[in-house]
Amino acid sequence: MMQKKPNYYQDRVSLNVLAGSIQNAVDCYAAAEHHIVLGVLTKNYATDQLAIEDMLKYQSQIDNAVSVGLGAGDPNQSEMVSRVSKVVQPQHVNQVFTGVGTSRAVLGQSDTVVNGLVSPTGKVGIVNIATGPLSSQAPAAEVPIETAIALLKDMGGSSIKFFPMHGLEHEAEYRAVAAACAANDFDLEPTGGIDLDNFETILQIALDAGVKRIIPHIYSSTIDKSTGMTRPEDVKQLFGIVKRLLAN
Numbered sequence: 001m002m003q004k005k006p007n008y009y010q011d012r013v014s015l016n017v018l019a020g021s022i023q024n025a026v027d028c029y030a031a032a033e034h035h036i037v038l039g040v041l042t043k044n045y046a047t048d049q050l051a052i053e054d055m056l057k058y059q060s061q062i063d064n065a066v067s068v069g070l071g072a073g074d075p076n077q078s079e080m081v082s083r084v085s086k087v088v089q090p091q092h093v094n095q096v097f098t099g100v101g102t103s104r105a106v107l108g109q110s111d112t113v114v115n116g117l118v119s120p121t122g123k124v125g126i127v128n129i130a131t132g133p134l135s136s137q138a139p140a141a142e143v144p145i146e147t148a149i150a151l152l153k154d155m156g157g158s159s160i161k162f163f164p165m166h167g168l169e170h171e172a173e174y175r176a177v178a179a180a181c182a183a184n185d186f187d188l189e190p191t192g193g194i195d196l197d198n199f200e201t202i203l204q205i206a207l208d209a210g211v212k213r214i215i216p217h218i219y220s221s222t223i224d225k226s227t228g229m230t231r232p233e234d235v236k237q238l239f240g241i242v243k244r245l246l247a248n
Contacts, residue, residue, distance in 0.1 A: 011035050013203065013242045016092070016189070016217045018069075020229035022061055029062045031235040035242070037092045037215070038062060042080045043071025048087075051080070055088045067092035073117055073163055073191075075099075075133040082106050092215070094161065097152070098132030104156030113215070115161040115189050116152045118145075120170040127162075127177065145180040152186070159187030159215065167193035168201065178209035187213040195221035196234060200241050207245060 019025035019038040029036060040058055045051035059066050068085050070077040078099035085093045086106040093114045095103050100116040107114070118127040121140065127148050130141035143151075149160060162177050174190065181188040188211045190202050199218060206214045222234040 012207075012213055012246065014213070014215045015235065015238055015242070016067055016215050017222055017230045017235060018219050019058065020223070020227065022058055024229045024232075025058055025062050027232040028230050028235045029065060031232040032239040034063070034065070035239060036235070037065045037067040039067040039069040039094070039217070039219070041069040041071040042077050042084055043069075043074055048080060048083050051084045052087050055084065055090070059088065059090070064089075064091050066090040067094060069094045070096070073131070075131060075136045078102075078133060085112070095157075096131040096133075096136070097129045097148075098135060100152055100157040101155035110156070113158040113187065114156065115159040115187070115215075116148075116155070116157045117161045117163055118148050119163060120165065120173050122170075122173075124172050125176045125180075127173075145177050146184060149180060149184045149186050153184075159189050159213070161189040161191055161217075163217075164192030165190055165194070165202075167195070167198045169193070171205075174202070175205055175209070178206045178211055181206075182210035182212070185212060187211070187215065189215045189217060191217035191219075193221075194218045196237060199238060200245065203242065203245060 015032050015036040019040055025038040040055050042051050055066055068081055068090050075096045078096050082103045093103050097116045100114055103114050117131045118129050121128050121142050126142050127145050128140040128142055129148050188206055222230050224231050
C-alpha cells in the first residue's frame with residue numbers, strides 16, 4: 001500500500017512540476033512547503049525496472065509525493081505508466097483517457113490520484129477523449145465534458161487533465177471544463193503553456209468555478225534550460241500565488 005499521504009491530499013491546490021533529479025525534487029518539495037507532487041517521466045527510462053528503482057529513491061526522499069508521468073502526454077507510454085505505478089504505488093498517476101481503468105485496476109486501491117487526459121476541440125463544453133495509443137491516431141472522439149467526467153468516474157479516475165491548453169488560448173473551453181468539474185465533484189489538472197505570468201489567472205478561474213481540488217502542471221516554463229532542473233525559486237513564487245489566492 002501507499003506510504004503516508006503528504007499535505008497536498010488535504011489541499012485544495014497542489015502544484016505539479018517536473019523533477020530533474022532527486023535533489024531537485026527535494027528542493028522543489030521544500031519550496032512548495034510540501035504542497036506539491038513531483039513529476040518523473042517514464043519516457044526517460046529504457047526499462048520498467050530502471051524507472052521503478054529510480055522512482056522508489058524519489059519516493060523515499062519526498063514522502064512519496066511522486067507523480068508518474070507519460071512524457072508530453074505520449075500515449076505510447078500508457079502501459080508503462082500502469083506497470084510502473086503498480087509497483088511504486090505513487091501519490092499521483094498521469095494517464096491518457098483510455099489508460100485510466102488499467103492504472104486503477106493494477107494499483108489495487110483508490111487513494112492514488114489518477115488523471116485522464118482530454119484535449120481541447122475548439123468547441124466550448126466539448127472535449128476530445130481519443131488520446132490513447134490507437135485512438136489518438138483515429139478521428140477525434142468529441143463528447144460533452146460532463147460525459148467525459150462520467151466515463152472517467154466509471155473507470156476509477158480522479159481528475160481531468162486538460163491538455164494541451166497553450167496557456168489561455170482555450171480560455172472559454174477551460175472555463176467550461178472547470179465549471180463541469182465543480183458541478184460533478186471532480187478534480188481538475190490544467191496543463192500546457194502555464195507560466196509565472198498566466199498561472200494566477202488559470203488558477204483563479206478554477207477557484208472561482210468551485211473546483212474541489214486543482215493540480216496545475218507547470219513544466220517547461222520553470223525549467224532551467226542549461227541544467228534541465230526545475231527552478232525551486234519559481235516553485236516558491238508559484239506557491240506564494242497559491243497561498244495568496246486561497247487566503248482571499
